[in-house]
Amino acid sequence: MPKLICQEATKFKKCIEAITNLVEEGVFKFRQDGLYFKATDPSQIAMIEFIMPKDAFEVYEFENQNAGIDLRYFLQILSRARAKEKLILELSESTLHITFSNKTKRTFKIPLLDIAAQELPDPKIEFTAKAKLNAGLIQDALKDASLITTHVLITLNPEGLTISANSNKGETSTFCSKENLAMLETNSQAVAMFPLDYLQNILKAAPADSEITLSLATDAPLKVAFSLNQAKVVYYLAPRIEG
Amino acid sequence: MPKLICQEATKFKKCIEAITNLVEEGVFKFRQDGLYFKATDPSQIAMIEFIMPKDAFEVYEFENQNAGIDLRYFLQILSRARAKEKLILELSESTLHITFSNKTKRTFKIPLLDIAAQELPDPKIEFTAKAKLNAGLIQDALKDASLITTHVLITLNPEGLTISANSNKGETSTFCSKENLAMLETNSQAVAMFPLDYLQNILKAAPADSEITLSLATDAPLKVAFSLNQAKVVYYLAPRIEG
Amino acid sequence: MPKLICQEATKFKKCIEAITNLVEEGVFKFRQDGLYFKATDPSQIAMIEFIMPKDAFEVYEFENQNAGIDLRYFLQILSRARAKEKLILELSESTLHITFSNKTKRTFKIPLLDIAAQELPDPKIEFTAKAKLNAGLIQDALKDASLITTHVLITLNPEGLTISANSNKGETSTFCSKENLAMLETNSQAVAMFPLDYLQNILKAAPADSEITLSLATDAPLKVAFSLNQAKVVYYLAPRIEG
Numbered sequence: 001m002p003k004l005i006c007q008e009a010t011k012f013k014k015c016i017e018a019i020t021n022l023v024e025e026g027v028f029k030f031r032q033d034g035l036y037f038k039a040t041d042p043s044q045i046a047m048i049e050f051i052m053p054k055d056a057f058e059v060y061e062f063e064n065q066n067a068g069i070d071l072r073y074f075l076q077i078l079s080r081a082r083a084k085e086k087l088i089l090e091l092s093e094s095t096l097h098i099t100f101s102n103k104t105k106r107t108f109k110i111p112l113l114d115i116a117a118q119e120l121p122d123p124k125i126e127f128t129a130k131a132k133l134n135a136g137l138i139q140d141a142l143k144d145a146s147l148i149t150t151h152v153l154i155t156l157n158p159e160g161l162t163i164s165a166n167s168n169k170g171e172t173s174t175f176c177s178k179e180n181l182a183m184l185e186t187n188s189q190a191v192a193m194f195p196l197d198y199l200q201n202i203l204k205a206a207p208a209d210s211e212i213t214l215s216l217a218t219d220a221p222l223k224v225a226f227s228l229n230q231a232k233v234v235y236y237l238a239p240r241i242e243g
Numbered sequence: 244m245p246k247l248i249c250q251e252a253t254k255f256k257k258c259i260e261a262i263t264n265l266v267e268e269g270v271f272k273f274r275q276d277g278l279y280f281k282a283t284d285p286s287q288i289a290m291i292e293f294i295m296p297k298d299a300f301e302v303y304e305f306e307n308q309n310a311g312i313d314l315r316y317f318l319q320i321l322s323r324a325r326a327k328e329k330l331i332l333e334l335s336e337s338t339l340h341i342t343f344s345n346k347t348k349r350t351f352k353i354p355l356l357d358i359a360a361q362e363l364p365d366p367k368i369e370f371t372a373k374a375k376l377n378a379g380l381i382q383d384a385l386k387d388a389s390l391i392t393t394h395v396l397i398t399l400n401p402e403g404l405t406i407s408a409n410s411n412k413g414e415t416s417t418f419c420s421k422e423n424l425a426m427l428e429t430n431s432q433a434v435a436m437f438p439l440d441y442l443q444n445i446l447k448a449a450p451a452d453s454e455i456t457l458s459l460a461t462d463a464p465l466k467v468a469f470s471l472n473q474a475k476v477v478y479y480l481a482p483r484i485e486g
Numbered sequence: 487m488p489k490l491i492c493q494e495a496t497k498f499k500k501c502i503e504a505i506t507n508l509v510e511e512g513v514f515k516f517r518q519d520g521l522y523f524k525a526t527d528p529s530q531i532a533m534i535e536f537i538m539p540k541d542a543f544e545v546y547e548f549e550n551q552n553a554g555i556d557l558r559y560f561l562q563i564l565s566r567a568r569a570k571e572k573l574i575l576e577l578s579e580s581t582l583h584i585t586f587s588n589k590t591k592r593t594f595k596i597p598l599l600d601i602a603a604q605e606l607p608d609p610k611i612e613f614t615a616k617a618k619l620n621a622g623l624i625q626d627a628l629k630d631a632s633l634i635t636t637h638v639l640i641t642l643n644p645e646g647l648t649i650s651a652n653s654n655k656g657e658t659s660t661f662c663s664k665e666n667l668a669m670l671e672t673n674s675q676a677v678a679m680f681p682l683d684y685l686q687n688i689l690k691a692a693p694a695d696s697e698i699t700l701s702l703a704t705d706a707p708l709k710v711a712f713s714l715n716q717a718k719v720v721y722y723l724a725p726r727i728e729g
Binding site for chain 1: 629630634656657660662666
């Protein structure tokens, strides 16, 4: 049976969380060079692209196989991983075998879903501003905003990053100057509004002290990219354009 | 704009908790010598007096201004403070500006409430007994009592402090001898009954290992006083007198 | 008054938890050689036998007395014990006196229940297999199984221990080879099915790193035994036999 072995099951679980925060089921592509996943959320407001290269695994023996997975259920099972357990994934025609192995060997067999992979092109966006910063900074700004309203305005200009929100309950804004950003690339101002709950879900899997990259253009989709162990996660989120 | 700066926003938050445990809205008085708050709870069973002297602040620039505040909302916002952030409060005519400042600058603007300050005289009570002790001791006794009933009897006499409760579910009592009190001043016995939930709310903000002062007289209001960082908090609680 | 003193109230509480996980009320027998408790759960699927020898107590002065106790309520009160507090139990005709003593003395008096002790013979079962292992291993296997279904199959054979479950949601199994068991005694295979919730309740009180003993025979009751501080706890659980 095609097989994949991960040194640390708990780390793999963290990666899968990044996907389940946005979508509930989907098709994993076990390509020769690594594990791929790409899907939009049910309301098509956000898209996730997930790549975990072959090198991230201790053993990786697959040849272009697809597996439709109930992600919530998969995550429930991965959440049973204990520290120091290895993860072994094996694929038979209609079943995914999940094994946690250390002193004991704990195995789950779950049925594959009969769903087709979404064929999604990469969004073509001309980003005009880009910044690198700690995930915790944005996570805090979003929690602040959640006290006020359900949407936030993200602004990047040569001075720095601003995340703001307002409603009849008041206003809030977080400002991070360019000196406190890990990187800032922009000549002009880019500004767009996004739904708070989506942004929170997108950033949920990023550790507070990890570095994320934001790419922005006025009234265009936001791109959020970060690394999780050896996996690369990229999200695109549609802006809310007020009529 | 009149301005106040606190070295540690999280400490200021702890102080405001002591107020919100009893009342939901009220008027802060920014006097020249410090921050004052005094109010009764909605059912007028308890009163809180809060004083935070000018010295407790890094910057304190006010001249006898009042600000009506939705305390629950204020606390929600103060709860967003992170370790090592400074707090800046500024007052414009109808708005309170709350800023947390460290590497980022996070600002909230909330509308002031149009309410009048309560003019409350200090209760005139001739206390006949007084004790100092760890807050945790009473907090434990109150949790014990909550397994039995909704009111507790507090007794101070030359032997020590007793907190007791009884109902058809059984009885409970906590006794702390004068040797285990930090201070005890009384020649006779003072005893009164108080509602458990009020006592629990009053003591909620006191750290378990902090020292509180109880002043008691038979069937008279209880006075509970303690310090929180550099603020002084005093509560008065009406007794329940059985007919 | 007959009296019992425990050096550490919190440890005694742990022991009583092992009982309340299965039954809500019952009769403690204060015999000359120690504290006994034996009861079946309300649906008579499981039985618990609890013995805490006289030696486990600092003071133990009883002479064949019985006390009917509301165990849930008793546990609520024992849960109020703090670190380093002694426990004193005293028995008057209709009341149990529970005292936690350290710097303060906190006393509860609760009414005894007027119930008769169950006279339960020890089950006569010829076990064909026996194993010793860490509680955590089974606790994990049961949590795994709870993702799949409500019953588990326990198998002991000369190779080791297997705990498995299956339903239309998939399958799971935990295998622990004889090398990873602390002890294994069997010549043949013993296998029986048990309700998951009962097993979880039975194992709830056992610390994950404590050693438990399983005794098994095909389609016969399971015996689970472990020590809690100086108390000995034995459970019997009826198998589910599919028609």
